[in-house]
Amino acid sequence: MNIAIMGYGVVGSGVAEVLKKNHDHIVQKSMQPSLELTRILDLRDFPGDENEKLFTKDFNDILNDETIGIVVETMGGLHPAYDFVLACLQAGKSVVTSNKELVAEKGYELLKVAEENNLNFLFEASVGGGIPIIRPISQCLAANEIDEIAGILNGTTNFILTKMIHEGMSFDDALKLAQQLGYAERNPAADVEGMDTCRKICILASLCFGNHVYPNEVYTEGITKLTLADVKYAQAWGGVIKLIGRATRYGDGKISAMVTPAFIQAHSQLAGVDDVFNAILVRGDAIGDVVFYGRGAGKLPTASAVVADVIDCAKHTQRRKNFGWENCIPNYVVSYRDIKCPFFVRVVSCDPAKAWAAAEKHFGEIKRLTYDGAPQDEIGFITPMMTQREFDEKAAVSGLTIGSMIRVTDY
């Protein structure tokens, strides 16, 4: 059986490398007599590349090649990736992708086409890079009703937060460093504004709860507004700030799903996840909390997840996996404004005595926080559990000038 790769960027070239390096081991695991990379689609030229002979700029060279049974899509972006993947599935080729945007926007549709054609459409690498998470959720945790899934899903933002937390760097300086090290792109918006995390939590929520969740249904807040003061208040509270994507079973067949910075307790397995590492917590009714940790990005980790899917496709040429991922339904995702949690609040430009009095009057039993060197005209506290709707009402009448408002988790 032959393989084609569409998109020879970081991940695509990593897939070629892993297929070559562990070739014999992979063929043996695949239970196929052979498993060879025979075509690579990319519009760019790669003179001198060891795979030079395999390149084509014409998608039809892959589509019409009947010896190619598995196509790896590592182009990224929605178009033409979607069109090419759809055509491959309709032409009887299984597809493996690392493209989270594709899966978050078109997952249900492509799984359906794969099912109709008795093929596989696999996407382990689309979330958590090389961390096994898609297959454990769909298989190992199959006996559980999953109640919640939450994770640190973006390495770039986690690197920036780690520098803010452990080295007291400002957001801007940490972002610059991440760009110098190649962890952040020149236009870092998709990472720091939370969009990348949003796509990943959509994929996880769709898998865990059974109906497609689209990115535009998920409230998404990035880390650009976080200050060092927030980081210090989190430490005073006994934890750290992380950018968390999470989805929760809400009841009545509904779920919540959002991406926001959040306070995480220091003893949580998510708190110690530093630098570009990712971790994903799954809370099941039978298993309790399970955490998966590892490199969430990078050439070889992500490539290894893609190749594991390729092996799976080779072993099961005629079979579809049943991910239990159904079509979206109306009003499935509850508004983030109706989800209850405690909130951390940093009040700025205030007379502390008056601000404490107003905070206690309007928010009820608050937990005061303080740290050495806090500005004289600021206070910080944690509210009782409430919805954001309630919070906004209380904040409006309190007269307080709120500099930061960050959700507090129970993990």
Place this chain on the structure above:
Amino acid sequence: MNIAIMGYGVVGSGVAEVLKKNHDHIVQKSMQPSLELTRILDLRDFPGDENEKLFTKDFNDILNDETIGIVVETMGGLHPAYDFVLACLQAGKSVVTSNKELVAEKGYELLKVAEENNLNFLFEASVGGGIPIIRPISQCLAANEIDEIAGILNGTTNFILTKMIHEGMSFDDALKLAQQLGYAERNPAADVEGMDTCRKICILASLCFGNHVYPNEVYTEGITKLTLADVKYAQAWGGVIKLIGRATRYGDGKISAMVTPAFIQAHSQLAGVDDVFNAILVRGDAIGDVVFYGRGAGKLPTASAVVADVIDCAKHTQRRKNFGWENCIPNYVVSYRDIKCPFFVRVVSCDPAKAWAAAEKHFGEIKRLTYDGAPQDEIGFITPMMTQREFDEKAAVSGLTIGSMIRVTDY
């Protein structure tokens, strides 16, 4: 398709409970029209139990029932579990087990029989309770050459060590507390002497490296000799002591495998694993380090792993998984005495000045450790990398009285 359970103890009754509680969800995932528990084998009586009608004391009632396609073995121990499982596989029934002793001693043989009969023999729950680990290793990490696997695999000992580390309890007091809480058995030997961890690392090593590793090939040291002084020296070094089962690719087609207490760095993902939780670190050539964390024991977590395997058997009635688990080969496991690492050494009943001189003379460039309140007649230090063979030679000629010797890891 019908299911039988052999052994209605903690895990077996948990399996019945999960099968009932999440019945519809499980049947749907299994892609079978029905999936019903129809028989339970146990020699004991359970008057008033909700499954009372299903009990039998006669194994033949399961063996000869052609409607039963999947048998769950949760009896524990080697006999008669082995004999029953073998008979079931030979009679055309897939088997799911949580019995680590059975898999560690008979894994290769039973997988072979399952293969010959085109059936499944699955054992996700035998390691790490409900934590997905067997399937991720055999599938998700299939594109990797695995270089090392290491884990905190026994909740009882980890609970005891947690109490010693965080509350300064002695080993004996912590063991008593564990027994009171039901975490340790009245005869705790299998846990505290490391045998339980040994069986689990045998299963993981067999899976990761491809040839069966038997418990009697694995050097196994428990935690009964650990003192609070050792715990404090570990803190002074910058880490904690954990009971670690680990296996490493050694080269020349050989591996190392052992179970010992070990110093773990504080920033390691294994260091923060407290109480009865387990965690398993897998180091692959492409993926780097991946860690799986969760409840390593307990009724429902373990039962949920068993039921996930049951679902898998129901989905794949005619298919065996290829675990790549081959027969043992001679001299496969290198002697623990030939494996290099740094060692922590606690010298007792000594004149410190003379002891430091002797330590430096014989062990070379050592790292001195000290903590507030250490006895006046003790010293503690870390040696350079060496084999235990070398260590023993140096220790013999040094004339030092060695109270503790504990391996130091690099994770």
